[in-house]
Amino acid sequence: MSSINKVVLAYSGGLDTSVIVRWLQDTYGCEVVTFTADIGQGEEVEPAREKARALGVKEIYIDDLREEFVRDYVYPMFRANTVYEGEYLLGTSIARPLIARRLIEIANETGADAISHGATGKGNDQVRFELGAYALKPGVQVIAPWREWDLTSRESLMAYCETHSIPVDFSSAKKKSPYSMDANLLHISYEGGILEDPWAEAEEDMWRWSVSPEAAPDQAEEITLTYVNGDITAINGEPMTPAQVLERLNSLGGAHGIGRADLVENRYVGMKSRGCYETPGGTIMLKAHRAIESLTLDREAAHMKDELMPRYANLIYNGYWWSPERKMLQAAIDDTQTYVNGEVRIKLYKGNVIVAGRRSEDSLFDESVATFEDDAGAYDQKDAEGFIKLNALRLRIAAGKGRDNR
Structure with missing residues (x-):
């Protein structure tokens, strides 16, 4: 343990990672560098700076990665129409390779010996963080406190804070949501609490980004999405950056009850897990992208993409974003998007994304051949x-x- 002099920690500023800062300092006798990523989680990240300072951290990184996240990770994934096990749009999974990459960059910049994260030993995130880290820096050491310490509950974490004088708002910590949540620009996820019973219905007040379809407006809203090389570049004719596109679609979709999912998935570590997800913008993107591809992709290219997609989804879900096979698939997928250009008109209505029209100068639809009239x-x-x-x-x-x- 004494060989670890400096560690870069993926730091949220919450209870778990605040405990990890002090635990690393005490257990390894090392200096801790904190890294907080703003990937659109919807909460202020600057308070993490003061919390880290209060814990004696001298090197603090807070990075706005929203545009990079959507441009370089979300958009490439949606070019493949990626869905894991038929339902999950991979909102948590796709954020991890970006965080892993930045952890390694900061480790290189600061001369750190190791990186650390707050993922548990039961989940997928530990795999995603660490596979990414090893792919980018083979000799890096990884410290995963949840696999080492004997703190096993929120109560034990709060007791540790009291014993070690870690500044925590105990009143807010005790009132925290019963769910384990993860949010970024693509989605928000919920696990734990009553969701651990697959028969129990999610409580309505759990959902944060969307109204229920029953409470959504009685009038449909129509929008037009512009595509260039498979990516959305404008909404209703207004040019937007990738992050702006996803922010707008989240707002529009959430207002119409779009994007809720309740599923039991197979984790890479072997267990089944029940989770609920809100992915309003992603749900719209998936439907619209398939619509523009239906017009512009060759039949066999489209079918082969659909055959490759489950393998591609598994790679992302299981943490292999930086693997050669994912890069190989990405090159093939991106090549198919050369002519995926044009516009899709869709209606948003009570949880539904309805394709109303599509058009493209690169369309392969030939009306003179397809017509039921005289050809x-x-x-x-x-x-x-x-x-x-x-x-x-x-x-x-x-x-x-x-x-x-x-």
Whole structure:
């Protein structure tokens, strides 16, 4: 332990990571550098600076990473229409590689020997942080207090604070939400509390970003999204940065009850976990992106993307963002987006995202071929006969041999 002189800690300023600062100082006798990332969690991050100073921290990093988060992580993921196990839009998962990368950069800048995080030994985040860290700096040491110390509850953490004179607002700590929550520009997640019973319905006052579909406006709202190379660049004709796009879509979607999910997922460490998620902007992005791709992507390219997507989703969920296979898939996915340009018109109504129209100068939709009216010879319907017979050849041969095709 004495070989650790300096540690960079992913620091939120909350109870857990405040305890970790002092625990690292006392257990390892080391200097602690704190890093707080603003990725759109909706809470002030500056108070973390004063909390860190009160704990004797001299090197404090607070970075606004909102634009980078959406531009370099969220947008590339949505080009693949990524969904884990059919429902989860990976809001927590996609934030971890960015935080891991910045932890390593700060470790290099400050000459730190190790990094540290507050993820528990039961969850996925420990895997995501550490796989990212090892991929970016193979020799880095990682300290995961939840796998080392004997503090196992909120009460024990607060008792540690009292014993070690750690400044904490005990009244607010005791009133804290019963849920474990994680938020960024893409989503907010809820775990724990009554959610540990998969049969129990989530309480309405748990949700923070969206109204219930029942309470949403009775009038639909229509918006138009502009796409360039698979990414949204404007809403209703107004150019926006990636972070601005997601902020606006979160607001619009939340007001119409869009983006709530309640699911039981399979964690990488082996257990099943029940969680609830609010991803209003991401839900809109997924539906609209598939709509513009339906117009602009070649059939086989689109189908192959759909086949690759579950593998790509697993890589992100399990923490392999920095792996060669994820980079390889990303290159293939990005190549398909060259002609994913145009506009999608959608309606937001009581929890639903409804595609009302799509158009593109790069559209592969040929009305002269697709029409049910006179196509002026653009498509010879007689050609279909040979096409069908050739595709049925193996079925006809097997049936002719007396094989049961049923």
